[in-house]
Amino acid sequence: MNASDDKLQKALGRLPRDIKPAHDLWPGIAARIARRPRAVRSLWAYGMAASLLVAVVAGSLWMGFGRQAADSGNTGAVASGVGDNAYFAQRAAFAESTVQKATNLSPATRAVILRNLRIIESSMQQIQQALESDPNNPRLRALLYDLYQNESRLLAATQQVQAETNQRNDL
């Protein structure tokens, strides 16, 4: 082995096994996998109508906040409008009540759904905080919108399961 081989081998031996990415990639991964909650996917036939309805409602809320911000002439208000704790607390309470009403799901499944919703809500709050200092960041806005949709889909699917069970019971 000559000197340059030796140098290469030594450098190889010093390579770290782990390198941390510059950004936390988890929020993006969580958003993508929340679109299709695998464990409950087989149980739930996604109700397109219900999903669409909730998505439209969430979208309208989002757009409403955007318009409110534009009307006030302060783009930063988009972030602060939906970013206060009371708003998120209300959303969390609504989500929790929706999941708890899905009584045909086992308590363990409801707990998993709630945990996933809390992760999504936590991501939303963090992005919202980030938007307060960078309100026009299009990637942040897109990510936040995506999270709203994911939350809506998850809630819609939960409601759909309950509705299907009720229908079966009525037959």
Add this chain to the structure above:
Amino acid sequence: MQTATAMELPDSIPQAAGDDSALSLRAREGDMAAFEQLYRRYCGRVYAVCLRLAGNPTLAEESTQDAFVKAWESLGKFRGDSSFGTWVHRIAVNTVLERRRTQLRQAAWVTVKDDEILESVPAGESDPGHGLDLEECIASLPPAARMVFVLFDVEGHSHEEIAALTGLAVGTSKAHLHRARQLLRARLEA
């Protein structure tokens, strides 16, 4: 995205509880918090291999995300014969290689002979200069040579395994490795 670096784990997520198999079992049941713990445990290792194979932080981040999403979607098939870390690492390697194959197809480079790819970036073309560490030198290698070098010298695969993973002929893999080592020695000596 600057802001993401400031993100912290949500309070509701228990820290480092349970071993890999317990966590992967919980993740299979749909527990995203358990899967996040597995992600936190292995993201450094997965990102490292993606970065070295892709030679680009943006592509490496995308591939890391893709790998964990694929892992989540395939958890039902994970039998625990190997550790979760080994399994997700393999998914990551395949993800980067698949991405490259797609790029090559899209660029219609499939018609280019291996030897031409081998020679596509001459040794001095992207001379990184003095004081560069091995990571930077690896990143500056021609793509095919970089992949073979990383798979063989860093990840410990054989040429036969690399051939199966990449679709290259064994002889071509050896040629790429020879070329990569030559370039790296020259750059480390510079």
